[in-house]
């Protein structure tokens with residue numbers, strides 16, 4: 001299996017797929033592509049027909065788009081989603097909401113993993129995104145998160161979808177409710193998130 005990813009500093013979508021691969025424990029070759037270079041598009045199109053990363057390659061099959069990759073992996077590793085059907089439906093809902101929404105947050109607080117950039121004043125739209133994300137986290141943690149520190153107790157695709165948001169909140173010093181802050185700390189302490197952040201910091205120094 002190969003996972004084609006963008007820079008660990010910047011590529012939040014790559015991070016989500018990478019976390020899903022890591023959670024499977026399956027051997028996987030990482031193929032990095034530098035973003036923001038003159039030949040980036042050409043390089044990406046060698047692998048991914050959408051011209052976007054991440055892209056997973058296995059058995060001659062290309063799977064692109066972070067959520068499609070997570071779903072592909074979950075067919076073989078169903079433990080990536082919560083086991084209870086109702087919890088799984090909620091986990092899919094919040095993952096899809098993350099995947100298709102929060103444009104203001106993504107534009108105004110772009111990911112620079114491990115950087116410290118406090119002082120950005122969010123627009124009303126960005127503040128609304130931040131409030132909605134905290135509402136999602138509080139609802140999931142309250143209703144489903146009893147068995148562990150994550151949204152549905154155990155580490156799941158839903159947490160992987162929000163992990164880059166936790167990095168952004170850390171980078172931009174976003175003030176959070178106590179419950180959201182505690183959840184964010186749990187995600188940031190996850191060993192796979194730590195590993196991604198460390199690699200991003202090495203990229204910054206290179």
Ligand SMILES: N[C@@H](CCC(=O)N[C@@H](CS)C(=O)NCC(=O)O)C(=O)O
Nearest residue numbers: 011012013035052053054065066067
């Ligand atoms: N919906 C896609 C979004 C993928 C995406 O926008 N990837 C960015 C990197 S984070 C990309 O490949 N950009 C192309 C470029 O920078 O040229 C997903 O979930 O994977």
